[in-house]
Amino acid sequence: MTRLMRTSKLAKLPVVTMGGEDVAQIKDVVYAAGGGQVGGFTLAGRGLFAGPLKQALAWTSVASLGADAVMITDEGALESTGAVLDRSASSGGSGGNVLGSQVLTDAGVDLGKVVDVIIEVSQGGEGQCDVVGYEIEASEALGSSGTDVLIPLPDTISVSGEHLIVPASAKDFVGHDLAGFGAAVEQFRAQLKADR
């Protein structure tokens, strides 16, 4: 079973052990090395005055990601933030936050700025957390300047802290809400494969 989510919905989700202990909350979502998937999360402490933690959560240690909490087996699932970030460090981008980055097509057209990232969470077995799209504040090139729209991404994506490059054909699969966006992603990726 798969589910589409905005990463903004993950921020501040509590990280809860199977024993019911509330150990942290999600701070940042970290791309996996190679792009296209979520590699893990940095964490903040619970409570108003708690800051970022020195521990992070790798995606492989997540038992389940629900609408209201991230479940882990126990506190042993957490590891040092450095270890999680190091494993995500070979993706070749310039580093930084994707939110606010400019989205360009490979034809050099500005599509807008990223306001959110769409992920597809598959539960059970070897569950994955794929990055399948961006929610962007559309530029005039999309004909709906200023509105937020969803654009699908290829399996492997070009990412950096400033510019995100997508195939020009992504413009043809723009969606306006998560319902039906999964199908748009599949069609977009199938078209890319057919064009190769």
Next chain:
Amino acid sequence: MTWWVWLIVIVVVVLLLVGAVLAIQARRRRGGVIVDPAGSPRTKGGGDR
């Protein structure tokens, strides 16, 4: 100055301090979507094409 002026000044200063602390905390805890956190070379092979 009369005592109530001092009281107002103290209340305002305390409110400003609390606001500043909360703003700093909100900034420290604000999340994002991080790419290549170690900041290795700039471009990456593009797309599933």
